[in-house]
Structures are given as C-alpha cells and as structure tokens.
Amino acid sequence: MLIDDRLGFWQYIIDKMPILINGIKTSYLLFFAVLLIAAPLSVLAAVAKVSGPRAVRALLNLYTWAFRGSPLVLQLSLVYYGFPYLGIVWQPWTVALVVFSLSFAAYETEVIRGGIISVEKGQYEACRVLGMNFFQTMRRVVVPQAIRRVLPPTCSEVIILFKDTSLVTSIALMDMMRTAQRIVIMDLRIDAFIAVLAIYLLMASLTVSVFHRLERILNASVLKEEGS
Amino acid sequence: MGEKTQVGAGARTGDGARADGGAQAGGGARDDTAEVIIRLTNLHKSFGELSVLQGVDLTVERGQVVSIIGPSGSGKSTVLRCVNGLEKIDRGVVEIEGVVVAAVGTPGAKPAPKEQIRAVLAKTGMVFQSFNLFPHMTALQNVIEAPMTVKKIPKARARELGMEKLRRVGLDDKADAFPSRLSGGQKQRVAIARALAMEPDFMLFDEPTSALDPELVGEVLDVIKSLAREHMSMMIVSHEMGFTREVSDRVIFVDNQKIVADNPPERFFNSPEHPRVAAFLDKMLN
Numbered sequence: 296m297l298i299d300d301r302l303g304f305w306q307y308i309i310d311k312m313p314i315l316i317n318g319i320k321t322s323y324l325l326f327f328a329v330l331l332i333a334a335p336l337s338v339l340a341a342v343a344k345v346s347g348p349r350a351v352r353a354l355l356n357l358y359t360w361a362f363r364g365s366p367l368v369l370q371l372s373l374v375y376y377g378f379p380y381l382g383i384v385w386q387p388w389t390v391a392l393v394v395f396s397l398s399f400a401a402y403e404t405e406v407i408r409g410g411i412i413s414v415e416k417g418q419y420e421a422c423r424v425l426g427m428n429f430f431q432t433m434r435r436v437v438v439p440q441a442i443r444r445v446l447p448p449t450c451s452e453v454i455i456l457f458k459d460t461s462l463v464t465s466i467a468l469m470d471m472m473r474t475a476q477r478i479v480i481m482d483l484r485i486d487a488f489i490a491v492l493a494i495y496l497l498m499a500s501l502t503v504s505v506f507h508r509l510e511r512i513l514n515a516s517v518l519k520e521e522g523s
Numbered sequence: 524m525g526e527k528t529q530v531g532a533g534a535r536t537g538d539g540a541r542a543d544g545g546a547q548a549g550g551g552a553r554d555d556t557a558e559v560i561i562r563l564t565n566l567h568k569s570f571g572e573l574s575v576l577q578g579v580d581l582t583v584e585r586g587q588v589v590s591i592i593g594p595s596g597s598g599k600s601t602v603l604r605c606v607n608g609l610e611k612i613d614r615g616v617v618e619i620e621g622v623v624v625a626a627v628g629t630p631g632a633k634p635a636p637k638e639q640i641r642a643v644l645a646k647t648g649m650v651f652q653s654f655n656l657f658p659h660m661t662a663l664q665n666v667i668e669a670p671m672t673v674k675k676i677p678k679a680r681a682r683e684l685g686m687e688k689l690r691r692v693g694l695d696d697k698a699d700a701f702p703s704r705l706s707g708g709q710k711q712r713v714a715i716a717r718a719l720a721m722e723p724d725f726m727l728f729d730e731p732t733s734a735l736d737p738e739l740v741g742e743v744l745d746v747i748k749s750l751a752r753e754h755m756s757m758m759i760v761s762h763e764m765g766f767t768r769e770v771s772d773r774v775i776f777v778d779n780q781k782i783v784a785d786n787p788p789e790r791f792f793n794s795p796e797h798p799r800v801a802a803f804l805d806k807m808l809n
C-alpha cells in the first residue's frame with residue numbers, strides 16, 4: 296500500500312478524483328441550495344422581525360434564539376434521529392436542506408435586521424411625509440441603504456456556511472471532507488486533506504471577491520453616506 | 524385664533540383678505556370666509572408618563588404663515604408631528620382641509636376614510652431639522668423619488684419637475700451631487716425642493732435652520748421667505764426671531780403643554796401680554 300507513496304501529489308489526486316468528486320458535489324450542492332432557500336427566507340424574516348405583528352415577532356425571536364443557540368450538529372441529529380420517533384422519516388438530504396437552511400437563515404436574519412434598524416428613523420419619516428407606503432419605503436430607501444451595511448457580515452456567514460457543510464457527515468451524508476478522510480485512512484497519506492484544504496480556501500477567496508465586487512458596484516452608484 | 528372680529532355685512536372673498544396684509548383696523552378685519560386649512564381641536568399628547576400637549580387649539584388659514592416658538596421641550600415639534608400624523612394623538616381632533624385625519628375621544632368626530640386621509644396627507648410637505656435626505660440618491664433623485672413612486676409621474680417629466688424645483692431653491696447646478704457633497708444649507712434647500720415637488724398645499728418646517736452653521740442660515744430662510752411671498756401656507760418652528768417676525772402672519776407661543784399666546788408678530792414682539800412670553804423674548808433677544 297505504501298508503494299503509492301512514490302506517486303506524485305497531482306497524479307495521486309487525479310487517481311482519487313472519481314471518489315473525491317462525489318464528496319465535492321455534495322458539498323457544493325448543499326451550499327448553493329441552502330443559499331438559494333435561505334436568502335429570501337432571511338430577508339422576509341428580518342422585515343417581519345422589524346415591523347411584523349407582535350406574535351410573529353415573538354415566534355421569530357424563538358426561532359433565531361433556538362437555531363443560533365444550539366450546535367448545528369445537534370440540530371441535524373435531533374431531526375434525523377428524533378423525528379422518526381414522531382413518525383416523521385426524512386431522507387438525509389431533506390434533513391440537511393431543511394436544517395442547514397433554517398440555521399443559516401437564523402444568523403442571516405439577525406444580520407439583515409441589524410442592517411435595517413441601522414437606517415435612521417428620519418429616513419422613514421421623510422418617506423412617510425412624502426406619501427410613500429411601506430413597500431415603497433422599504434424598496435426605494437431602506438433596503439438600498441441597509442444592503443451595503445449587510446454585505447460584509449453576510450460575506451462571513453457565507454464563508455462559514457461553506458465550511459459548515461462538512462457537518463452533514465453526522466447524518467450519514469458523504470461530503471468532500473468525509474470523503475477525504477476515508478481516502479486518507481485507506482491510503483495512509485494526507486494528500487486528500489491538502490486537496491480539500493485548497494478547495495475550502497479557494498472557495499473563501501472566491502466568496503470574498505464576489506462580495507467585494509458587489510460592494511464596489513453598490514458604491515459606484517452610491518457614495519459614502521457621511522451625513523445625509 | 525387671535526382675532527375674533529366679526530365683519531357685519533358684505534363678507535368678501537378669501538383672496539381679498541390676504542391683500543390687506545396684517546391690517547386689522549376697522550373693516551379690514553380678517554374675513555370669516557377665509558378657508559381654514561388646518562384645525563387642531565383640544566389636542567392632547569403624552570409620551571408615556573410625560574404629558575406634552577394638553578388641550579391645544581389652533582387654526583391656520585390658507586395662505587397664512589404661522590410660527591411656533593417656545594422653550595426647548597415645550598412640544599413645538601410635537602404639534603407639527605401631530606398635524607401630519609407622525610405622532611398619534613391621545614385626544615382631540617386634527618382636520619386638514621376639512622378632512623378629519625385624526626379624532627380620538629371626541630364625541631361626534633370620526634376619522635375620514637383611509638383613502639381620503641392619505642390623499643390629504645399627501646398634500647402636506649414637511650422639512651426636518653436634520654434634513655433626512657436619502658444619502659444613496661443625488662439631489663435630483665431625492666427630489667423626483669416621491670413624484671415617481673407615489674404619483675407615478677414618468678421619469679422624463681419628473682426630471683423636468685425636479686429641475687424646476689431645484690432651480691426654485693437655487694441648486695439646479697447641484698442636481699447630480701450626492702448629499703454627502705453638499706453643505707448643510709444646500710442639503711436643507713434640496714429637502715425643501717423635495718417637499719415642493721409633491722406640490723403641497725401647505726408646509727411644516729421643524730427648526731429648518733437649527734442644524735446649520737450661522738453663515739448658512741440665511742440662504743435657507745430666503746427660500747422660506749420666497750415661499751411666504753407666494754402665499755404658501757406654512758407652520759414654522761424656529762428660533763430665528765428676526766425671521767419669525769418678518770415672515771409670520773401669526774406667532775404662537777407654546778409653554779406648559781398649552782398655547783399661551785397667539786398674536787400677529789407686531790403685537791407678539793412689541794407688547795407681549797403674557798409674562799412667560801416676555802421673559803422668553805427677553806432671553807432670546809439679549
């Protein structure tokens with residue numbers, strides 16, 4: 296088995312790619328699916344948390360508290376192993392999508408809420424006296440200002456999300472981290488770890504550059520807002 | 524209202540009354556038929572335990588400029604904010620152009636249908652002490668935002684309208700500047716243009732120059748004076764006594780949760796009846 300040691304890094308990784316690729320697919324699929332589901336969810340939840348009826352706000356507080364306050368692994372395990380006791384049996388993928396989306400959206404809801412409440416009261420009053428309704432105020436004035444303040448912390452959340460996809464192993468899904476682990480244990484060489492490390496870091500850079508780009512686009516049309 | 528003079532016979536049209544300026548002598552008394560544009564009746568407002576207004580009665584006629592002065596924290600801003608619904612009243616009636624926009628705890632008075640209230644509030648312009656311009660929009664965009672989104676005026680027409688209003692406040696050359704690039708006085712003039720772009724029937728000014736460096740106060744007051752010359756109905760909270768005296772048809776003094784005085788400026792400043800007013804003026808003018 297150690298004979299493989301003579302194989303160079305690249306040759307070795309290419310050899311292992313057919314196995315590794317399944318894990319990589321799982322990680323990316325989960326990542327993008329969660330972004331897609333959680334993004335609109337967190338915008339809605341944040342708006343509702345700021346301006347919804349009292350009961351809705353209380354419910355949403357409970358939600359963000361529970362999901363931000365408990366470990367993601369525990370949430371996954373509780374749903375995957377616990378729900379069957381309630382007669383609810385979900386496939387691992389369903390559990391992963393639901394729990395990851397709710398968990399990510401819980402953090403992002405708070406991030407967006409912070410952005411919304413950072414817009415001064417005077418902006419709402421200006422809209423109000425100009426006759427703008429709630430949706431016009433949100434769409435034309437509040438969201439455009441909030442979004443720029445929300446981008447940097449959202450970037451961090453997205454990077455964390457990609458890394459956290461590795462937690463799906465707790466419900467018997469094989470992501471790229473777990474796949475690499477298998478390969479390393481089997482072959483007793485760590486090249487697969489190096490490969491996934493590179494992918495995680497690359498993904499982080501990519502995320503950062505996408506968000507920097509967004510910030511630049513917004514700042515081009517929207518100057519810095521010292522003193523309105 | 525300060526004057527209760529009745530004109531026996533031959534009531535004239537509202538327009539005629541204004542032409543006489545402040546003259547109150549003999550038959551020149553203000554006309555009964557002058558249209559009341561704002562009427563506050565028995566207004567009460569408190570914030571939690573703190574009672575701010577207790578039984579405020581006030582009317583503003585079309586074309587009038589009414590100034591509100593008084594000590595800090597006496598409730599001047601609150602009066603304005605109750606007029607256009609930024610604050611909910613606890614008791615009393617608020618009428619704008621004959622439409623009851625708020626009525627609480629007053630038998631016989633009921634708020635008008637929502638649509639009607641919205642329509643009449645849309646004709647109410649307000650200018651804030653802190654400008655409250657939209658920082659992510661240029662001066663022109665600030666001005667045309669509400670005409671476009673609220674009145675659905677097409678962009679090209681809105682831009683024309685916006686440029687006209689900016690010219691009106693002397694800032695057409697700053698149309699493409701963002702608020703962060705404007706001086707305080709320029710910001711406030713853009714804010715006035717923004718309010719004017721909605722073609723308001725009357726304007727509320729809450730200390731429009733209090734956030735400005737002294738050398739920038741004049742340019743904003745000049746714009747307001749020009750509005751007064753065009754007979755825009757206005758309620759103005761201001762600490763600029765010279766300006767108040769020059770521009771107002773009536774000056775109102777608010778203190779201790781009530782209106783203490785309501786007089787034409789000459790009377791208000793030259794022979795204040797109320798000791799509180801006298802003391803206040805003494806402090807302000809010296």
Ligand SMILES: Nc1ncnc2c1ncn2[C@@H]1O[C@H](COP(=O)(O)OP(=O)(O)OP(=O)(O)O)[C@@H](O)[C@H]1O
Nearest residue numbers: 570573575593594595596597598599600601602730
């Ligand atoms: N939203 C609010 N919540 C609680 N208290 C308030 C609120 N708005 C105003 N007040 C209080 O009500 C009182 C009257 O306020 P208001 O702003 O109407 O006074 P003002 O005459 O405009 O004063 P200033 O000259 O300082 O602007 C003050 O004591 C103020 O602290």
Ligand SMILES: [Mg+2]
Nearest residue numbers: 599600601730
């Ligand atoms: Mg005030």
